[in-house]
Amino acid sequence: MTKKLDHLSFSMYLASLAEMVEAELNRLLPAEDERPEIMHRAMRYSACGGGKRLRAILVLEAAAICGASREKALPAGAAIEMLHAYSLIHDDLPCMDDDDYRRGKLSNHKKFGEGIAVLAGDALLTRTFAVLADLPALIGVSDATALAIIREVADAAGTAGLIGGQAVDLLAEGLAVDNTDNGQNVETLRYIHTRKTGALFRAALRTGAAIGGVLPPETRHLDQYSEYFGLAFQITDDILDVVGDQSKLGKKVGSDERLQKLTYPRLFGLEASRRMAEEAVEQALAALAPYGEAAGRLAELVVYIGERDR
């Protein structure tokens, strides 16, 4: 299965969903004039106004495939975007990746100071769970469904997921790449990325599926899709850090090299990395086959992700 993307129509689709997510975040986050104002400003600074909203879109599309409307899935999608925003704020801190820019503007700690940035991340993580616990009231899912989603998201965000990936990423910085032992490095690279990005993609898809009443192991095709989607995402992300255009990306390029991070281009070279990304896109598309036309948007999404380094 290969797929040609109608770029104009797909961009319009992406923009319209991002706008829905943006409005929902705006509704679910405390107002800026509510005390303590600086916290709410700092939370909104990083959670609102930008980003592709990939994770929310995964929630919405999985819900649609599983028989729920995208609208119904919006609060959960916004909650997962809050969690993603928290992870970016903390990852950008001087004691982590030390990035001054994110999404084309100053990173949270450059804007508000480190103390407030740590707290803004904490608050977004906390708010994620508050919103998820409110899902029965917000969208009428059962209490059992809300709890299943909370468990899924907490596991994906914990040391077996997001945090674990970030910790190993941090420890692997500056690691000398020894080509005689590339197996070890490749294993570490996969460990980092299946957790740092892959785990939340999977949780997003499972969250959408749960809203449609579909729980693991019935999510196995979506799980498989998320694995290859995550791989395609990560490889192209690594490639963009080498060849990308800072003004288009909204963040500094070359920071992986500066921090001597383990990346696909570093371990495999640019050409092989590009081939691996293409293969991952093909595998993701194959995983969607059982859903037929219903998975059209998820198919386009992974093709789009695979093409973004061109």
Place this chain on the structure above:
Amino acid sequence: MTKKLDHLSFSMYLASLAEMVEAELNRLLPAEDERPEIMHRAMRYSACGGGKRLRAILVLEAAAICGASREKALPAGAAIEMLHAYSLIHDDLPCMDDDDYRRGKLSNHKKFGEGIAVLAGDALLTRTFAVLADLPALIGVSDATALAIIREVADAAGTAGLIGGQAVDLLAEGLAVDNTDNGQNVETLRYIHTRKTGALFRAALRTGAAIGGVLPPETRHLDQYSEYFGLAFQITDDILDVVGDQSKLGKKVGSDERLQKLTYPRLFGLEASRRMAEEAVEQALAALAPYGEAAGRLAELVVYIGERDR
């Protein structure tokens, strides 16, 4: 209602509950030899091995008053201690209160580095919600009860609670105390403490009550107790930072003054602060009156808190 404390028997009671909580934390946290090992070591370093476990004890005693066993409330108590440990790790960071010692040992970032400390805090916060979402499986409460507890704890931990208090505390550092406008300072001080410590005490009591099947507004007497308990706790904490013994406290004294924090002794002087703490203890005891003998331990606990600056 005044109350004399049998110090020996109460100390034994405190020690035996702390031991139960410690064992539960040990059971509910990932093992140190599970990958990524450094994260699990850092989480356990701060969550295990010390502390009075006041918040867990509040969970256990509220459960007992509301008809559930203390044993049944243990996982929820341990979860709230994880949340407390997260808040201490982040509060101690150089960009916050910059404390090198906590509970008689190096603070988390001095031991593991700032990056891992930020992540260990994040992971403990995340784990709190994972454990709370598991309460139906762990202790057989209903899904609705587990969700009510998650909402309660998330609200107490968010910008209307813990994080909001810490943010305003951070911003109030170095504030010049102008005695002509003490009203404003007193208002800020109360704002900080009802949130930074009070909110989680109340959530702990409500969590225990929920396990016993009692939900707000039926928790009103416990809510009232928590308000005065929090006040007594905070005033004596401030006093100890002035007159306390570092070796007994396990953390540096005098850090409030170094950071020019708003404290009770700073705004009211030592003597008036002591009287205010005594009054708060009396009010807390009065709030417990409707429960009679069942609240004996909570009564002893607030007397104990009020006496710890002697």
